[in-house]
Amino acid sequence: MQDSAPKALRLYLLRHARSGWALPGQRDFDRALDDVGYIDAERLAQTAADRGIHPERVLCSTAVRCRETAEPFFRTVSEDLDIRYIDALYSGPTTVYFDLIDAHRDLNSLMLVGHNPMIEQLLHQLIGDDAALEAFPYGYPPAGLSILDLPAVAPNDGAEFATLVSILLPSQ
Template sequence: MSASQQQTFRLYLLRHAQAGWADPGGRDFDRRLTEAGQSEAAFVASAAMNNGYRPDVVFSSAAIRCRETTKILLQAFEGAPAAFYLDDMYNAQPGTYLRHAFEQQDTSSVMLVGHNPTIEAVAEALLGRDVMEASIPHGFPTAGLAVLQCSLPTKSEVQAWRLIDFLTP
């Protein structure tokens, strides 16, 4: 198979949009998007759709702010991809996110919707610190979407990944 015919795998890393503070006595898990956060999510969803950044499957933290961000994103796509809301992505280590992405054998693209610092750590694990600092020097803003790509079957090798795009509201 020539280089131009190589299969590629695309990983979309989306940090949830801006959320409000927890209600007094409330849980961090239950924080909702602010109006600004809803606008951020809609902007990034529209930009993703316009650029053809449509994942085959979406894995989202089950936290309310991630669910709301994911719902806005899915509304932008006709025939929305399957979405799964996972408790283990809340307060997770990067390995949990990577496991969800890499276990997908029959897909060419996966989106992870989650939290910082984990989203940023996943990007750094795949791209390397130098590329991360040069490409996203101020870290992941809310509703930031990193589009990463690698040639299959080398998903777990840092050198195989490239940052294709980084969308922000």
């Protein structure tokens, strides 16, 4: 019998890499990474692999630019990486992100690949405004990866509760 009680979780928050502008008639959902975005996604995945980052599961928005950001992790970190594509990460509010985190508390580590403003808002709610602004004074950058530790139980008062462990950027 598996214990379903919440446990500490290593959380990786990845904003998709830089994407191009929508072409005439193209849906926002279908926007692809631009040349810089492809390079940044590759660099970030290689840095993550070099540092031994191997999330137990990756939940990725189904938008093209998020899928193209997550794909290098599959090739570079591990072809055994469990990547699942979630439509709600494209247009859902931060509550969707929180619900997905809560639903995966049985894991040791989880990566969310999503969009701004949700990724940035989620970071602010998890670690607090001051810490988030110190980490990203100019906003959460494309291809930015935050590594956080979440305790087993969050405080009931709605206060920030996660610890920002590290930040990875493609330029590192």
